Amino acid sequence: MSPSTKYWLAALAALTGAAQAQNAANDPSSFVNLFIGVTNGGHVFPGATLPHGMAKAGMDTDSPGAQAGYDADPQFNVVGFSSLHDSGTGGGISLSHFKIFPTLNCPNGFDSCLTSANSRKVPRKLKSDGTVDDFASPGYFSTNLTNGVRVELTAASRASLQRHTFPAPNNASQIPRINVDVTNAAGGSATTPLLGINGKSGRVTAAANFQASFGPGRYNVFGCVEFARETSGRSVQPVAPIEWGVWQSNTPLVDLTDAKQIYLGFGSEVGGLLGFRPTSSKGETVLLVRTGVSFISTDQACANAAADIPHFDFDGTAAAARASWNDLLGRVQVQLGNQTDQQDMRKLLYSSLYRTHIVPADYSGENPAWQSTEPYYDSFYCNWDTFRTLYPLMSLHDPERFALIVRGMINIQQHEGWIPECRGATQQQYIQGGSDGDPILGEFFVKYVNQSAKLGVNPADLYNALLASAENLPPDWNLMGRQADVWKEFGYLPADLVAPNGAPTKEVSRALEYAFGDFAISQVAKILGNTADAEKYVGRAGNFVNNWDPNVTVPGGPKNITGMMQLRLLNGSFMFTDPRHCSVNDPTHSTCFLDARNMDGFYESSPLTYSQFVPQDMAKLVELQGGPAAFIERLNFIIDEGYFDVTDEPGQQIPFMYHYADRPGLSTARSRAVISEFFNLTIDGLPGNDDSGAMGSYAFFYLAGLYPVPATRQYLLASPFFPEISFFNPVFNTTATIRATNFAGNDVGAPVFVQNVTINGEPWHSNCFLEWDVFESGATVELTLTEDDAVACGADDSALPPSLSTGGFDVV
Numbered sequence: 001m002s003p004s005t006k007y008w009l010a011a012l013a014a015l016t017g018a019a020q021a022q023n024a025a026n027d028p029s030s031f032v033n034l035f036i037g038v039t040n041g042g043h044v045f046p047g048a049t050l051p052h053g054m055a056k057a058g059m060d061t062d063s064p065g066a067q068a069g070y071d072a073d074p075q076f077n078v079v080g081f082s083s084l085h086d087s088g089t090g091g092g093i094s095l096s097h098f099k100i101f102p103t104l105n106c107p108n109g110f111d112s113c114l115t116s117a118n119s120r121k122v123p124r125k126l127k128s129d130g131t132v133d134d135f136a137s138p139g140y141f142s143t144n145l146t147n148g149v150r151v152e153l154t155a156a157s158r159a160s161l162q163r164h165t166f167p168a169p170n171n172a173s174q175i176p177r178i179n180v181d182v183t184n185a186a187g188g189s190a191t192t193p194l195l196g197i198n199g200k201s202g203r204v205t206a207a208a209n210f211q212a213s214f215g216p217g218r219y220n221v222f223g224c225v226e227f228a229r230e231t232s233g234r235s236v237q238p239v240a241p242i243e244w245g246v247w248q249s250n251t252p253l254v255d256l257t258d259a260k261q262i263y264l265g266f267g268s269e270v271g272g273l274l275g276f277r278p279t280s281s282k283g284e285t286v287l288l289v290r291t292g293v294s295f296i297s298t299d300q301a302c303a304n305a306a307a308d309i310p311h312f313d314f315d316g317t318a319a320a321a322r323a324s325w326n327d328l329l330g331r332v333q334v335q336l337g338n339q340t341d342q343q344d345m346r347k348l349l350y351s352s353l354y355r356t357h358i359v360p361a362d363y364s365g366e367n368p369a370w371q372s373t374e375p376y377y378d379s380f381y382c383n384w385d386t387f388r389t390l391y392p393l394m395s396l397h398d399p400e401r402f403a404l405i406v407r408g409m410i411n412i413q414q415h416e417g418w419i420p421e422c423r424g425a426t427q428q429q430y431i432q433g434g435s436d437g438d439p440i441l442g443e444f445f446v447k448y449v450n451q452s453a454k455l456g457v458n459p460a461d462l463y464n465a466l467l468a469s470a471e472n473l474p475p476d477w478n479l480m481g482r483q484a485d486v487w488k489e490f491g492y493l494p495a496d497l498v499a500p501n502g503a504p505t506k507e508v509s510r511a512l513e514y515a516f517g518d519f520a521i522s523q524v525a526k527i528l529g530n531t532a533d534a535e536k537y538v539g540r541a542g543n544f545v546n547n548w549d550p551n552v553t554v555p556g557g558p559k560n561i562t563g564m565m566q567l568r569l570l571n572g573s574f575m576f577t578d579p580r581h582c583s584v585n586d587p588t589h590s591t592c593f594l595d596a597r598n599m600d601g602f603y604e605s606s607p608l609t610y611s612q613f614v615p616q617d618m619a620k621l622v623e624l625q626g627g628p629a630a631f632i633e634r635l636n637f638i639i640d641e642g643y644f645d646v647t648d649e650p651g652q653q654i655p656f657m658y659h660y661a662d663r664p665g666l667s668t669a670r671s672r673a674v675i676s677e678f679f680n681l682t683i684d685g686l687p688g689n690d691d692s693g694a695m696g697s698y699a700f701f702y703l704a705g706l707y708p709v710p711a712t713r714q715y716l717l718a719s720p721f722f723p724e725i726s727f728f729n730p731v732f733n734t735t736a737t738i739r740a741t742n743f744a745g746n747d748v749g750a751p752v753f754v755q756n757v758t759i760n761g762e763p764w765h766s767n768c769f770l771e772w773d774v775f776e777s778g779a780t781v782e783l784t785l786t787e788d789d790a791v792a793c794g795a796d797d798s799a800l801p802p803s804l805s806t807g808g809f810d811v812v
């Protein structure tokens with residue numbers, strides 16, 4: 001625990017009653033559990049970062065699932081602490097540059113130190129309950145290693161600071177040594193490593209070229225590592241190494257030449273090793289290790305470090321990071337009921353919210369491909385995961401950041417031709433579905449058109465970026481854009497068409513996402529007053545019907561669940577894909593992952609699931625599926641028979657879709673069951689990968705009693721897990737409060753179904769959705785809850801959430 005953490009806890013403990021509640025409201029970081037989803041495939045990053053910061057200081061383990069470096073499973077050893085990470089991603093292990101390791105395993109001095117990743121690694125100490133002795137809070141991470149060194153991490157925007165507390169040395173060989181690893185990162189893909197050690201100053205510069213995690217590209221990354229020493233009073237003093245040298249594999253070579261620059265053109269494992277005089281022979285030695293990172297040059301990495309953390313002030317840097325998090329997280333506030341679950345639910349809410357602000361990361365000024373004064377955001381991994389819930393959540397409380405991300409996306413489109421889709425480490429990575437940046441830009445514009453000038457977003461540039469997706473065939477739709485020519489010509493993606501610009505797979509799931517992307521574009525066109533385009537793209541948004549085969553049933557399933565999205569041929573005939581394909585009940589156990597080179601037409605989920613993905617026209621989908629009663633039966637079948645796959649994004653909306661059949665109570669019950677079954681405060685407390693915060697935003701909405709429809713002004717409504725939740729919007733300077741007047745907890749049987757809604761005391765006609773006005777103007781929404789799940793949306797069809805075929809979506 002850092003002194004600053006101690007201070008916060010002491011301050012909290014000293015407070016009581018209302019004062020304590022007040023303090024808690026100001027320190028929402030204290031409700032964030034960073035260790036949710038850090039083992040068993042969650043791939044969550046639990047280290048130190050600013051909101052959307054580029055530097056992400058975290059522990060790296062030898063776990064094969066260490067996509068974000070960390071794994072809470074004690075069987076995995078620590079190989080270092082590095083400054084760049086993604087969070088929640090799949091693909092190969094990404095980034096994790098440059099690993100710093102406190103080395104004590106040197107039986108006979110410098111030349112005997114174990115330096116390679118495999119030989120130097122050590123387990124963490126365990127607590128009495130057998131779990132690892134790691135701690136994290138927003139902006140801070142600490143661990144105790146079995147080699148006796150305590151490591152603490154914090155981060156600023158482009159630099160991290162590590163505090164290594166070495167034990168008193170046993171003998172003269174055991175002086176504190178720091179290993180700076182150049183090559184062991186990004187799945188061990190390094191080429192052309194370059195290392196410089198300035199023995200006089202102790203500055204280490206590092207660079208190498210690596211493979212992107214989920215794409216064909218490679219990238220250069222640069223680091224600048226410098227040292228200082230902390231005395232017992234926490235005052236910082238400069239420190240120079242007393243010995244240093246380069247290592248290859250397990251062979252460190254001491255070299256005491258001042259300011260020696262060492263170049264290395266090859267070598268699979270390369271780094272630097274520096275030894276420091278112990279502070280005293282009896283006491284601990286506290287070394288501060290500052291790492292600046294850059295994608296441009298080592299000079300820039302050094303400049304980033306000097307600008308961000310000029311004085312090696314560990315506690316000050318950690319406190320500033322926590323303050324940034326508190327400012328952001330504190331925009332959402334909840335009142336707690338007196339039920340026993342409430343404290344935990346608050347932790348779950350803030351922990352989920354926290355994870356939505358790790359990436360995309362602000363790499364402005366770090367784009368190696370072109371120079372621009374516009375923001376440059378990276379680590380979109382991928383829009384396919386995040387367009388559904390993450391950005392509509394950002395709309396509620398963080399429009400300034402949202403605008404910067406949108407500007408960065410537009411700038412990339414202007415230089416590369418298409419909106420980034422799955423960018424990582426400055427490289428294009430593989431697209432999983434459609435051009436899912438379209439609904440993200442649409443989401444921003446529908447909600448912030450009137451603030452676009454203030455937020456620096458040019459509407460014409462935004463619209464042009466969308467048109468590029470919709471109209472221009474890219475050289476490779478695996479990496480950017482979409483199969484635009486074929487989509488325009490056929491209104492679906494024929495499975496038997498030979499096309500040279502991308503892989504002939506996932507034609508159905510891509511088409512459904514293209515249709516939704518076109519809907520988002522139609523919304524923007526409508527706002528811009530471009531009626532012709534609005535009509536054109538509304539038409540294309542309706543193309544989902546072209547993949548609808550009305551005659552398909554589930555083998556062995558109910559005969560009256562008929563009709564499914566299916567692959568279609570050039571001549572208009574449908575091909576048959578078993579609706580269970582790629583589901584947990586798939587008799588052939590297909591995965592439909594990108595690397596499965598599937599010829600299926602569906603990406604990572606089943607036809608049953610994809611047949612529910614038409615957010616722009618759910619009324620039409622209900623009709624195609626036989627009307628509300630049959631639609632409800634189908635939803636029940638999907639969920640009850642295990643076809644709803646909570647671990648993956650394509651089906652996320654399914655539990656909330658009962659709204660469109662006028663049974664919002666069933667959505668409430670189903671979404672609450674998802675939370676209680678799949679989201680909790682444990683290290684594996686989320687289903688599947690967190691996917692750059694996609695799962696975090698999903699859980700957040702369910703806990704808040706809302707569900708978004710991206711690129712529209714509507715949020716579907718259920719009841720929150722708290723008697724009150726509010727959202728402060730810093731651009732509008734308004735607060736929207738949703739209050740459940742007769743809240744009585746979340747137990748099954750409690751009144752949780754919305755029976756009646758008032759907005760600022762006036763009756764509101766729908767129990768099923770709220771308008772954006774509530775969040776824009778600030779309002780108090782009061783919900784009256786009932787135990788009866790048979791409640792309807794309201795008196796007539798106007799209470800149902802909008803759909804294209806029932807009048808469309810208002811944009812003002």
Ligand SMILES: *[C@@H]1O[C@H](CO)[C@@H](O)[C@H](O)[C@H]1NC(C)=O
Pocket residue numbers: 106107108170171173174
């Ligand atoms: C120094 O101490 C370490 C740790 O106790 C031990 O492994 C090593 O053999 C010692 N070296 C010498 C030269 O005594």
Ligand SMILES: *[C@@H]1O[C@H](CO)[C@@H](O)[C@H](O)[C@H]1NC(C)=O
Pocket residue numbers: 001133134135142143144150
């Ligand atoms: C590590 O050890 C220190 C004492 O040296 C203790 O204060 C701290 O709580 C331990 N755990 C972590 C995660 O830092």
Ligand SMILES: *[C@@H]1O[C@H](CO)[C@@H](O)[C@H](O)[C@H]1NC(C)=O
Pocket residue numbers: 338
């Ligand atoms: C819980 O709060 C409700 C009002 O919100 C109150 O009626 C009830 O008595 C409280 N229960 C307990 C156990 O304090």
Ligand SMILES: *[C@@H]1O[C@H](CO)[C@@H](O)[C@H](O)[C@H]1NC(C)=O
Pocket residue numbers: 549550551574
């Ligand atoms: C569905 O089945 C009906 C009745 O057999 C047939 O007329 C129709 O052509 C079929 N539709 C498709 C798209 O295969």
Ligand SMILES: *[C@@H]1O[C@H](CO)[C@@H](O)[C@H](O)[C@H]1NC(C)=O
Pocket residue numbers: 569571572573
């Ligand atoms: C379309 O093509 C497929 C494959 O060649 C063929 O089996 C099918 O009969 C054709 N359908 C029509 C309506 O011609």
Ligand SMILES: *[C@@H]1O[C@H](CO)[C@@H](O)[C@H](O)[C@H]1NC(C)=O
Pocket residue numbers: 558559560561629630633
């Ligand atoms: C669908 O079929 C099941 C029996 O398989 C039946 O219980 C149900 O009522 C039917 N639903 C509709 C809407 O016809």
Ligand SMILES: *[C@@H]1O[C@H](CO)[C@@H](O)[C@H](O)[C@H]1NC(C)=O
Pocket residue numbers: 676677678679680682684685686687
């Ligand atoms: C916590 O969530 C995980 C992931 O969804 C789930 O596997 C586990 O059963 C949950 N644990 C509890 C105690 O509910």
Ligand SMILES: *[C@@H]1O[C@H](CO)[C@@H](O)[C@H](O)[C@H]1NC(C)=O
Pocket residue numbers: 733
């Ligand atoms: C924001 O609103 C509050 C009242 O709710 C007001 O006191 C404050 O001055 C406003 N801030 C700005 C920047 O307009």
Ligand SMILES: *[C@@H]1O[C@H](CO)[C@@H](O)[C@H](O)[C@H]1NC(C)=O
Pocket residue numbers: 755756757758761762763
């Ligand atoms: C909903 O609440 C409002 C305000 O209390 C009231 O006027 C209205 O009659 C209520 N409607 C229903 C259906 O209960």
Ligand SMILES: *[C@@H]1O[C@H](CO)[C@@H](O)[C@H](O)[C@H]1NC(C)=O
Pocket residue numbers: 446447448449450776811812
């Ligand atoms: C933008 O301003 C116009 C004119 O005041 C208004 O009608 C519209 O609702 C506003 N749009 C949004 C998204 O707030």
